Amino acid sequence: xxxxxxxxxxxxxxxxxxSTATVSRALQHPDKVREETRKKVFEAVEKANFVPNANARTxxxxxxxxVILLVRDIGNPFYxxxxxxxxxxxxxxxxxxxxxxxxxxxxxxxNHIDLVRQRHADGLILMTGHFPAELRDRPELLPPIVIASExxxxxxxxxxxxxxxxxxxxxxxxxxxxxxREIAHLAGPLPESLAGERLAGYRQALAEAGLHASDDRIxxxxxxxxxxxxxxxxxxxxxxxxxxxxxxxxxxxIGAIGELRQSGLSVPKxxxxxxxxxxxxxxxxxxxxxxxxxxxxxxxxxxxELMIERLDGGRSHAIIELETELVIRGSxxxxxxx
Amino acid sequence: xxxxxxxxxxxxxxxxxxSTATVSRALQHPDKVREETRKKVFEAVEKANFVPNANARTxxxxxxxxVILLVRDIGNPFYxxxxxxxxxxxxxxxxxxxxxxxxxxxxxxxNHIDLVRQRHADGLILMTGHFPAELRDRPELLPPIVIASExxxxxxxxxxxxxxxxxxxxxxxxxxxxxxREIAHLAGPLPESLAGERLAGYRQALAEAGLHASDDRIxxxxxxxxxxxxxxxxxxxxxxxxxxxxxxxxxxxIGAIGELRQSGLSVPKxxxxxxxxxxxxxxxxxxxxxxxxxxxxxxxxxxxELMIERLDGGRSHAIIELETELVIRGSxxxxxxx
DNA sequence: CTGAAAGCGCTAACAA
DNA sequence: TTGTTAGCGCTTTCAG
Numbered sequence: 001x002x003x004x005x006x007x008x009x010x011x012x013x014x015x016x017x018x019s020t021a022t023v024s025r026a027l028q029h030p031d032k033v034r035e036e037t038r039k040k041v042f043e044a045v046e047k048a049n050f051v052p053n054a055n056a057r058t059x060x061x062x063x064x065x066x067v068i069l070l071v072r073d074i075g076n077p078f079y080x081x082x083x084x085x086x087x088x089x090x091x092x093x094x095x096x097x098x099x100x101x102x103x104x105x106x107x108x109x110x111n112h113i114d115l116v117r118q119r120h121a122d123g124l125i126l127m128t129g130h131f132p133a134e135l136r137d138r139p140e141l142l143p144p145i146v147i148a149s150e151x152x153x154x155x156x157x158x159x160x161x162x163x164x165x166x167x168x169x170x171x172x173x174x175x176x177x178x179x180x181r182e183i184a185h186l187a188g189p190l191p192e193s194l195a196g197e198r199l200a201g202y203r204q205a206l207a208e209a210g211l212h213a214s215d216d217r218i219x220x221x222x223x224x225x226x227x228x229x230x231x232x233x234x235x236x237x238x239x240x241x242x243x244x245x246x247x248x249x250x251x252x253x254i255g256a257i258g259e260l261r262q263s264g265l266s267v268p269k270x271x272x273x274x275x276x277x278x279x280x281x282x283x284x285x286x287x288x289x290x291x292x293x294x295x296x297x298x299x300x301x302x303x304x305e306l307m308i309e310r311l312d313g314g315r316s317h318a319i320i321e322l323e324t325e326l327v328i329r330g331s332x333x334x335x336x337x338x
Numbered sequence: 339x340x341x342x343x344x345x346x347x348x349x350x351x352x353x354x355x356x357s358t359a360t361v362s363r364a365l366q367h368p369d370k371v372r373e374e375t376r377k378k379v380f381e382a383v384e385k386a387n388f389v390p391n392a393n394a395r396t397x398x399x400x401x402x403x404x405v406i407l408l409v410r411d412i413g414n415p416f417y418x419x420x421x422x423x424x425x426x427x428x429x430x431x432x433x434x435x436x437x438x439x440x441x442x443x444x445x446x447x448x449n450h451i452d453l454v455r456q457r458h459a460d461g462l463i464l465m466t467g468h469f470p471a472e473l474r475d476r477p478e479l480l481p482p483i484v485i486a487s488e489x490x491x492x493x494x495x496x497x498x499x500x501x502x503x504x505x506x507x508x509x510x511x512x513x514x515x516x517x518x519r520e521i522a523h524l525a526g527p528l529p530e531s532l533a534g535e536r537l538a539g540y541r542q543a544l545a546e547a548g549l550h551a552s553d554d555r556i557x558x559x560x561x562x563x564x565x566x567x568x569x570x571x572x573x574x575x576x577x578x579x580x581x582x583x584x585x586x587x588x589x590x591x592i593g594a595i596g597e598l599r600q601s602g603l604s605v606p607k608x609x610x611x612x613x614x615x616x617x618x619x620x621x622x623x624x625x626x627x628x629x630x631x632x633x634x635x636x637x638x639x640x641x642x643e644l645m646i647e648r649l650d651g652g653r654s655h656a657i658i659e660l661e662t663e664l665v666i667r668g669s670x671x672x673x674x675x676x
Numbered sequence: 677c678t679g680a681a682a683g684c685g686c687t688a689a690c691a692a
Numbered sequence: 693t694t695g696t697t698a699g700c701g702c703t704t705t706c707a708g
Contacts, residue, residue: 008701019679024703034677049479054456056701059397060684064458074437075418075618083412083439096453098436099412101421115434118392120402141387225622258622280413284563284596286624346685357695362687372693394685398700679708684701691696 007048016044027052066096066121067307070112072128072150074101076223076251077279078296079127082149085300086125093308095122104189104222106130116143123307129192131155144310148303149294151193158306160299160320164194167292167324168201169208171274172246174290174326176209179335180244180272184217186231186256188248195220198248198276216240221252228255236263243271243335250275250282250291257285257331268333278327287330295322345386354382365390404434404459405645408450410466410488412439414561414589415617416634417465420487423638424463431646433460442527442560444468454481461645467530469493482648486641487632489531496644498637498658502532505630505662506539507546509612510584512628512664514547517673518582518610522555524569524594526586533558536586536614554578559590566593574601581609581673588613588620588629595623595669606671616665625668633660 013020018037026033026041033041044050058064069086071079079099087097098121102108110132116124123144131152135142139155147159175183185202188195199218206213219234221227228247232255235242247253253275257267265271268287275282278293302320309316351358356375364371364379371379382388396402407424409417421437428435436459440446448470454462461482469490473480477493485497513521523540526533537556544551557572559565566585570593573580585591591613595605603609606625613620616631640658647654 009703010701020702021680021704022678025678028703032677037677051452051455053701054453054458055393055397055400055402056684057703059393059686059700060702060704062393062684064393074421075415077413077415080413087439096458098438100436101425114389115392117389120392120434225618254619254622258624261624280563281592281619284592286596286599347687348685358686359688359696360694363694366687370693375693391685394700395687397684397702398686398688400700677708680706682703682705684703686700687698689696689698692694 007050008053009050011048012041012044012050015048016040062119063122064096064119065094066098067123067125067304068098068100068112068115068121069125070100070102070109070128072102072104072130073223074099074103076249077281078249078251078277078294081280081296082127082300082303085297085302086304087300088297089301089304089308093304095304095308097304102128102130104128104130106132110135113143113145116145117141122311125303125307126150126152129189129194144307146303146306146310148299149194151197153193156317158310158316158318160302160306160322162294162299162322162324164197165201165204167294167326168198168246168248168276169205170201170324170326171276171292172202172205173208174328175244175246175272175274175332176205176211178244178272178332181211181335182217182242183211183244183246184219184235184240184242186228186245186247186249186252187218187220189222190220195248202246214240217242221248223249223251225251225255225258228252228257229259230255232256232259232263244332245271245273247273247275250277250279250289253289253291253331254281254285268331269336272332272335274332282327283329285331290329290332291327293325293327295324298322345388346391347388349386350379350382350388353386354378400457401460402434402457403432404436405461405463405642406436406438406450406453406459407463408438408440408447408466410440410442410468411561412437412441414587415619416588416615416632419618419634420465420638420641423635423640424642425638426635427639427642427646431642433642433646435642440466440468442466442468444470448473451481451483454483455479460649463641463645464488464490467527467532482645484641484644484648486637487532489535491531494655496648496654496656498640498644498660500632500637500660500662502535503539503542505632505664506536506584506586506614507543508539508662508664509614509630510540510543511546512666513582513584513610513612513670514543514549516582516610516670519549519673520555520580521549521582521584522557522573522578522580524566524583524585524590525556525558527560528558533586540584552578555580561587561589563589563593563596566590566595567597568593570594570597570601582670583609583611585611585613588615588617588627591627591629591669592619592623606669607674610670610673612670620665621667623669628667628670629665631663631665633662636660
């Protein structure tokens with residue numbers, strides 16, 4: 001049996017001997033329909049293998065209760081736990097979440113903003129520092145957007161973030177406390193503001209300690225493993241001296257460690273390394289990575305909550321700042337007295 | 339300027355002094371409209387800040403040109419490159435791709451299948467071994483589905499996969515060639531068929547070499563880092579002897595190495611380890627992981643191509659099998675002569 | 677509690 | 693080349 005045809009609400013109505021309005025009601029607001037009628041409808045639904053067409057519903061209601069989470073680089077495990085946090089909060093409120101990959105490309109951010117303008121989704125949670133310049137000047141054209149983890153300047157949008165300056169300064173202070181004086185920084189893609197904030201924290205800690213922040217010791221990269229490798233290669237080939245590295249991401253820290261080892265340097269004996277993010281691999285690594293933990297799940301959850309607020313008509317411009325924590329593991333050693 | 343209102347195709351038509359049909363044509367099939375008219379329309383679109391409502395379009399066309407990629411565990415970096423392959427093929431054909439997380443949960447698979455039945459997307463690419471039993475028996479209720487990387491039995495769906503038995507046997511043969519006789523296997527979640535295939539390859543290689551496959555040396559897990567740790571703990575506490583491990587995923591291999599080290603064992607000196615997948619961290623790890631590389635990007639691409647075929651009305655039941663490659667790095671050493 | 681009917685915004689036959 | 697028109701499937705007033 002089970003005709004292979006796709007059935008619609010009219011078929012069901014006919015089968016049940018009621019109107020389409022009643023079918024709709026029985027399905028969406030069961031309490032608004034008499035028990036007996038409801039039963040008839042459910043039976044007809046069953047018999048017709050009816051699945052309501054969500055597109056029609058979405059169209060009619062002008063909302064699909066879906067939010068897009070656009071991340072800088074879907075290859076970075078950092079974003080996965082954030083996704084879970086977002087999804088948690090979303091599903092509690094009856095929203096779905098889709099994840100998109102910006103691939104560090106401004107045009108792709110613009111594309112995704114367009115997707116929302118076209119109503120493919122109700123809102124966009126942005127986790128990338130790229131923001132199309134032409135939209136910055138025309139905030140009235142923007143669909144609902146919340147920024148998470150990253151910093152976008154020059155535009156007034158709700159945000160949830162951590163205090164990157166403080167977190168970075170803390171990490172570098174720890175290195176200094178371990179006796180390090182020559183500390184390199186693998187920065188994010190300057191001049192993006194997130195990268196800038198972490199760099200500022202690094203500089204601040206050095207300054208406090210009366211240490212000179214040599215520009216030679218700062219190398220920018222795109223947070224990837226490969227960028228970490230590359231930056232260390234650059235440092236090494238320029239013969240820049242350093243006994244410790246503060247990396248703006250765990251992936252760069254991991255890449256850096258790989259490269260250091262290939263050059264015959266031992267971590268942490270010769271060079272100490274601190275990362276940022278506390279991705280899942282950080283602890284599995286050898287040595288386990290000392291790093292700055294961001295409250296990812298919480299960050300995702302709060303971002304989604306800001307989004308819901310916004311979607312419910314609020315015009316929240318909140319900026320929520322969450323706490324970080326320096327997780328001390330094995331990749332830092334006291335500076336060897338030479 | 340720029341009234342903040344959302345404008346629709348009628349507003350634009352009025353502004354341009356043409357019919358809505360012409361606006362639609364100018365936007366979707368510009369070549370079917372006279373140059374001059376097109377210009378008028380574009381100007382009106384600009385002036386009205388018009389963005390076509392994709393929901394209306396989707397509804398009208400009964401397709402949103404979107405495909406969902408549902409993975410076993412979005413936390414496993416293995417899936418990310420596959421995603422890229424899928425997206426590549428998809429965007430060439432004008433499709434969008436969304437990624438969902440099955441979290442190893444059959445109910446979530448069923449949910450996502452429902453999403454497609456409800457027309458939230460046109461099709462589903464499944465990368466998980468879980469398949470709702472009640473749907474297995476009712477293939478006529480299934481929306482377009484393609485299986486990738488995983489194996490789902492008892493149902494006739496297009497698939498792209500690797501020869502897991504052969505790939506696993508090759509990996510274990512390599513271990514045997516290095517002199518290992520006591521080889522443990524960190525299996526996937528038995529009795530799932532993907533896990534079963536890799537186990538079969540392991541057994542096959544042992545049998546060929548006349549080695550006894552002791553059940554004590556086989557521990558099942560869910561492919562995660564934590565599962566790798568846990569399995570090794572189990573092996574160690576049962577005092578099972580082994581000089582090598584073949585893990586059914588890189589994540590389990592990485593977890594296993596971490597745990598071995600915590601127990602004072604050295605890799606590869608005391609224990610050799612081979613993984614499966616060649617995730618990006620495999621090479622960054624110390625020691626770099628010897629592992630079975632799956633052609634992920636290609637796999638994604640082909641899966642999407644099967645999907646497009648299916649969506650275009652083909653009833654392809656193809657099973658595509660791709661080649662794997664054993665990537666030899668530093669996590670295996672010849673067995674120490676004792 | 678239920679039915680009739682309007683209409684969400686867009687596209688595609690068909691006609692002009 | 694352009695306009696007219698009829699819906700796509702569903703939800704939601706408004707009457708009854």
